[in-house]
Amino acid sequence: MKNKVIIAVLALVIIAGVVMAVVFGFNKSFEYSYTNKIFIKFTENFEIADVEEMVKEVFQDAKYKVEYMDEFEDGVVVTTNTASDEQISSFEDKLIEKYEKFTDKNSGFMEVIHVPPVRTIDLVEVFVKPVIIVTAIVIIFLAIVFRKLGFVKAVCLPIALILGINAIFVSVIAIFRIPVSDYIVSLTMFVYVLSLIVATIYTKRLAK
Amino acid sequence: MEKKLKIILCVVLIILIALISFVGVYSKDVAFFKNIIPSYSLSSEFSGKRVSRFKIYEGESEKIYDKDGNEVDSIPEGANEEDYRKETIKENPDEIRTVENYKKVKEIATRRLKTLGVADYKIRLNETTGEIAVELEDNENTDTILQDLQCKGDFSITDSQDGTLLLSKSDVKKASVIYTNADGTGITVYIDLKFNKEGTEKLAQISKDYLHVHDENEEEEVDENLKKVTLTIESSEMLTTYFGEEITNGELTISLGTATDSDSLQEYLEQGNFYAMLINDEDMPIKYTVDYSEVTKGNLEGNAVYYIIGTILVIFVVAAIYLIARYKLDGLVGILSMGAFISILLLLVRWTNTEISLNSVVAIAILIILDLYLMTKLFNKIKADSNYEAVRKSTVKTYLENIEIIIVAIIIAIVFTFMREEASFSFGMTLFYGIISIGVANLTFLRTMLLAKYNDK
CATH class of the missing domain: 3.30.1360.200 (Gyrase A; domain 2)
Structure with missing residues (x-):
């Protein structure tokens, strides 16, 4: 009875996750959403804190990140999730006002790249082929080694376990709108590999 | 005395391997000391990347037609210019600027990157404007790759x-x-x-x-x-x-x-x-040009590296607490062996120039869990029967009894290693070297220390 309740709850979680994913899609992290990257090349000394202050003033409620372009620290990249033309123009004006070497807007000291969002499918696409191949080989391996258990226990149960564990994990991400980022993609890999190992251990226990 | 010596020797060797792995081996090179152990090769997640903007080429070309409507390369010298009609044509006329064509450009660019063997890339398409942002690892080939992507084909x-x-x-x-x-x-x-x-x-x-x-017998003439x-x-x-x-x-x-x-x-x-x-491959339906390209930091630069190292350390410490709390001295031996396997793994990764990505770190976490599982099985057996002969047989028998799990881990490692994409490849290689390292560490250090401990002679 207890097992049936647990399975029912987990099934509900999976269904809710699928609905959330289909209707609302996955929530993407800042880096993978639509961002505006503003590249500023400095030809005089500057403090990154001053640039951050200007960004806060101009872009107000927007999410932003201000960092050096590279290890030479002679340029800054400002990444924001929203940036209207007026805000960009206002930001440019502030930079011209503060820094002598920025003479006017046409001098090319600032460049804006509008970076479209990454599609969730593009993030996971690289793993689709190896995951399918590995899962197929592992299932065939388990079917051969534990053939005495029969088709249902040696093949169907491991498949159900692998799919179930991963479906629950992905559903939790969808339901709680956890932002999909590099960390989440790697964590999904971790859960997938663990699910294969758990399926193997479980099938072995059944065989014993 | 002999068994104490064996244990001390194992501990000293483990510390030595750990020092070599984490610090290095320095030798004098002219006036300076140089680390002869290659340094870690980090993926572009940790190091810099190049962000480039691809815009639809707005160039125009001129076509010349004669009075019969035939296209000609140029107006012949001396000819009446009024007999010829010049037409300026956009390289990318409006009718081809459709969402389907933008998507096709992205697909072709993705295939080209795979053919060129680019392991780490992201292509983002703005379906409204047709602008494409491409993120690539920044190295000596990046400019060539960007040029190759611009070719119509x-x-x-x-x-x-x-x-x-x-x-x-x-x-x-x-x-x-x-x-x-x-x-x-x-x-x-x-x-x-x-x-x-x-x-x-x-x-x-x-x-x-x-x-x-x-x-061949005739004189060569230009016909x-x-x-x-x-x-x-x-x-x-x-x-x-x-x-x-x-x-x-x-x-x-x-x-x-x-x-x-x-x-x-x-x-x-x-x-x-x-x-x-x-x-x-197909021709690019629309001609694009790179109008801006700049280096930025990787997503995981800076503090992220410390968070990741911290996560691995936490997993290691939790494993250590579990092993020592449950198995006391045997657990301590197990943790020393785990330290040896991580040191050997990191040495192998450095020596083979395997790029460390976030997925390599995932592989290390999985390896620690796998090693912990196998050790738990082994120590449970030893707890049940603690004599020398039983321990000697258990140290090999445990791995043979759990061979299916080890084979599954090897399958995962090999398949991912054969994938070109950096994320998969670095995961596969790290997992593969990790399985070897666990084998070496457990069958040498762990076995030697356990046998020395349970040797009654």
């Missing part, structure tokens, strides 16, 4: 006089690069074009129509009326020639040049592979 064989299209990409089944060292003067690199059924028939006809058999064909790739005329024989097998080889050293061979091969890549 057109290929044609035309009549050299009137420009009539004779063969196009749609007639080619496959293009590949071959090379031979036939006459010993050097290695000649060719593009080998295999045509499909329709292309084979066309090629047979063209090779007949444009055939010229040069008689201006000789029918020739022009092969064009990426709007550049590669060569203009005639056929020396009829070709009925549907295969055409085009020489790129003869290399006499490894550098020129490499250049010809790269050029050949580039042309083969363009011919094997």
